[in-house]
Amino acid sequence: MAQQQKIRKAVFPVAGLGTRFLPATKAVPKEMLTVVDKPVIQYVVDEAAEAGIEHFVFVTGRGKAVIEDYFDIQYELEQMLRERNKNAELTLLAGLLPKAGTASFTRQQVPLGLGHAVWCARDIVGGEPFAVLLPDMIMSAEKGCLKGMVELYEKTGGNVLAVQECDPDQAHKYGIVGVGEAVGNGFRITQMVEKPPKGTAPSNLYINGRYILQPEIFKILETQERGAGNEIQLTDGMLTLAKSQEFSAYKFTGETYDCGAKDGFILANLAFALQRADIRPAIEEPLKTLIASLK
Ligand code: UTP
DSSP: OOOOOOOOEEEEEOOOOOGGGTTGGGTSOGGGSEETTEEHHHHHHHHHHHTTOOEEEEEEOTTOHHHHHHTSOOHHHHHHHHHTTOHHHHHHHHHHSOOTTSEEEEEOSSOOOHHHHHHTTHHHHOSSOEEEEOTTEEEEOSSOHHHHHHHHHHHHOSEEEEEEEOOGGGGGGSEEEEEEEEETTEEEEEEEEESOOTTOOSOSEEEEEEEEEOTHHHHHHHTOOOOGGGSOOHHHHHHHHTTTSOEEEEEOOSEEEETTSHHHHHHHHHHHHHTOTTTHHHHHHHHHHHHHTOO
């Protein structure tokens, strides 16, 4: 089997306006909203690190500088923690800090769409295959979604998307794939349809926000016309790339929470809090009582 080029870099597009979370996102990027006690972006960076990613590329925009600060040393805070012997907190912060030189930040000056945000990372990524993780989709599973994708990619090469089952009645809301022959722990993708009209979806497997892409996508995105929502769409670029390259799918079976939407964000908070031994005992009974009291 041919040795595949290692996936070393991951792109995190964090330049969107987050209008579904106004007014909070007037001052706080949605990627910095907290799920239990960590910002949403930290969960996704952790997933990338677990998959062996060595370089983290953030495509930011106006009002997102706090994300760059979050991934840096906070000197005064650490000094204060040292003076107060808060060693556990110091260790926690040190463990989350990316190694010097392994995080890059570039700006998408105008939020023209996800495809355009990915294209803004072209010079930092260069000519190697790379991962894209949508930071508002956070996942809970024994094995991280990107790690499973990298394992599949090592067998298939090419491009790999993560897919997940949805209620067939909801398929019209998502990007849906067609299922071809089995490869490794996944399958070949025969088609991709963005938001198929009701009853026409080729399957109930939706693209859940994780991608491994070959660098040829950048050339395509450079001239990609605006599509749905008048935005430059990554899916449109992938459809062009699929004419000349293979796409495979990794079927993720864990939970995905869409933290870009209020319901997904609240569910993520509840789910991750209930997984925590230090929090669950204090909230489980009150939650049951609260739900039982609903009319
Ligand atoms: P979304 O469409 O979910 O994010 O894009 P949004 O536009 O910020 O959200 P709403 O609809 O206004 O509430 C998915 C991801 O792509 C990024 C977003 O930051 C988000 O993480 N994105 C989107 C960009 O980086 N640039 C864009 O132009 C659009």
